[in-house]
Amino acid sequence: MQEALFCQALGLTSPWAVERVALDVERSRIDLYVVWQARSAPCPACGAIDQKLHDHRQRSWRHLDFFQFEAHVHCQLPRVACSGCGAITQLKVPWAREGSRFTLLFEALGLTLAREMPVAACARILRCADNALWRQIDAHVQLARAQESYAQVVIIGIDETSCAKGQHYITLVHDLEQARLIYATPGKDASTVKRFVGDFKTHKGKPEAIEVVCMDMSKAFIAGTAEHLPAAAVAFDGFHVVQLANRAVDAVRREEARGEHWLKKTRWCWLKDKGRWTPKERDKMDWLPHTRLKTARAWRLKEALRDIYKVRTDAIACTLSLKRWLHWAQRSRLAPFKELARTIRQHWSGIVKAFDAAGLHTGYVEAVNSLLQAAKAKARGYGTTDHFIAMAFLIAGKLKHLPLNPLQKARPLA
Numbered sequence: 001m002q003e004a005l006f007c008q009a010l011g012l013t014s015p016w017a018v019e020r021v022a023l024d025v026e027r028s029r030i031d032l033y034v035v036w037q038a039r040s041a042p043c044p045a046c047g048a049i050d051q052k053l054h055d056h057r058q059r060s061w062r063h064l065d066f067f068q069f070e071a072h073v074h075c076q077l078p079r080v081a082c083s084g085c086g087a088i089t090q091l092k093v094p095w096a097r098e099g100s101r102f103t104l105l106f107e108a109l110g111l112t113l114a115r116e117m118p119v120a121a122c123a124r125i126l127r128c129a130d131n132a133l134w135r136q137i138d139a140h141v142q143l144a145r146a147q148e149s150y151a152q153v154v155i156i157g158i159d160e161t162s163c164a165k166g167q168h169y170i171t172l173v174h175d176l177e178q179a180r181l182i183y184a185t186p187g188k189d190a191s192t193v194k195r196f197v198g199d200f201k202t203h204k205g206k207p208e209a210i211e212v213v214c215m216d217m218s219k220a221f222i223a224g225t226a227e228h229l230p231a232a233a234v235a236f237d238g239f240h241v242v243q244l245a246n247r248a249v250d251a252v253r254r255e256e257a258r259g260e261h262w263l264k265k266t267r268w269c270w271l272k273d274k275g276r277w278t279p280k281e282r283d284k285m286d287w288l289p290h291t292r293l294k295t296a297r298a299w300r301l302k303e304a305l306r307d308i309y310k311v312r313t314d315a316i317a318c319t320l321s322l323k324r325w326l327h328w329a330q331r332s333r334l335a336p337f338k339e340l341a342r343t344i345r346q347h348w349s350g351i352v353k354a355f356d357a358a359g360l361h362t363g364y365v366e367a368v369n370s371l372l373q374a375a376k377a378k379a380r381g382y383g384t385t386d387h388f389i390a391m392a393f394l395i396a397g398k399l400k401h402l403p404l405n406p407l408q409k410a411r412p413l414a
C-alpha cells in the first residue's frame with residue numbers, strides 16, 4: 001500500500017516500482033528501494049526492444065525531504081546487454097539526470113533557491129555540499145541553454161561587468177527586445193564579439209539579421225562589431241554617456257576640492273540621482289549646486305545631459321537638445337566636459353542612433369547589471385568566472401527549459 005503511494009509520488013510507471021520503504025525515526029531518514037520489475041529492457045544505446053539484463057549496479061540518489069526525514073532513493077540498476085549493437089549499457093532512470101547523485105526534483109528545488117540566495121546558503125538549507133549544488137546549476141543551465149533559439153534576435157546589447165576584484169571581467173550579450181541574456185564569456189576584448197557570433201549561430205541566430213548593437217564607447221566592442229557584425233548599426237546607449245558625464249563631474253570636483261575644503265565628503269551627492277539623496281545630503285545639496293563653484297557648474301551640465309535621456313521625447317528633439325548641450329559643454333571652461341563633448345562628437349552617429357532605435361531597453365541592461373552585482377556581493381564573490389556566468393543565466397537568461405520549482409502551489413484536483 002505505502003509502496004504504491006511512493007511509486008505515485010516519484011512519478012514511476014511500470015515496470016519501475018517502489019519495492020520497499022524503510023523509515024528510520026532515530027536517524028530522521030527514509031529510504032526508498034526502487035526496482036525494475038522485468039526480465040528484459042530496451043537497449044538504452046540503440047533502442048532495440050526486449051534485450052537481456054546483463055547485471056546490476058547499486059546506485060543511490062538524494063531526494064526531497066519527506067516531512068522531517070531526509071529521503072534517499074536506491075536502486076539495483078540493471079545494465080542491458082544488447083544483441084543488436086553489442087553494447088552493455090546502464091538503464092536510464094526517469095527520476096534523475098544521468099550522472100547525478102540527486103533526483104530531478106531535488107535539483108529543481110536547488111535551482112529555485114539559488115535564484116534567491118547565495119549558493120552557500122542554499123547548500124546549508126538543503127544539507128548538501130556547495131560544489132554538488134554548483135554542478136547541478138552548471139549542468140541544468142547548460143542543458144536549458146542548449147535548447148534556446150535566438151532565431152528572432154535583431155537588437156542586441158553588449159556590456160561588460162566585473163566578475164571578481166581586480167581585472168576579471170565578463171562580457172554579456174543581451175537580446176534587448178525580449179530583455180534576456182543570450183551570451184556570456186570571460187574577457188572584454190574584441191574577440192568576445194567573435195565568440196558571441198559563433199555561439200549565436202549554434203542557437204539558430206542569424207548574424208546578418210542583427211540590425212542594432214547597443215554598447216558603451218569601448219574601442220574593443222566597436223572594433224569587434226565592425227569586424228564580426230558588419231551589417232549592424234552601432235548605438236551608444238544613454239546610460240553609458242551619462243556615466244561618462246558622472247566621471248567628468250568627479251574629475252572637476254577632485255581638482256577643485258584641493259582648494260575648497262568643504263567640497264570633501266560630497267562626492268556621492270554629486271554622483272547620485274537627485275531622487276536618492278538622504279535628508280542630510282538634501283540639506284547640503286539645497287544650496288551647493290547653485291553656487292559659483294566649478295563642481296556645481298559641472299553638476300548642472302551632467303543633470304541637463306541626464307534629462308535629455310530621461311525625457312526622450314523623439315529622436316529629432318533629443319538630437320537638437322544634445323547639440324545645444326554640446327555648445328554649452330564646450331564653452332564651460334571645464335576641461336573634463338570639453339573632453340566629453342569631443343568624445344560625443346566623435347561617436348555622433350552611434351549616439352544619435354540610440355535616440356531612434358525602437359526597443360532599446362537600456363534600462364534593462366543597467367538593471368541586470370545591478371542584479372548580478374548584488375548577487376555577487378551577497379555571495380561574497382564567485383570562485384570562478386564559470387560560476388558567475390551560470391548564475392547570470394539563471395538570473396537573467398529567461399531559460400525556458402529549466403526544471404520548475406517542485407514546491408509550487410499544487411494544482412487543484414479536477
Ligand SMILES: [Zn+2]
Pocket residue numbers: 043044045046047048082083084085086087
Ligand atoms: Zn543496442
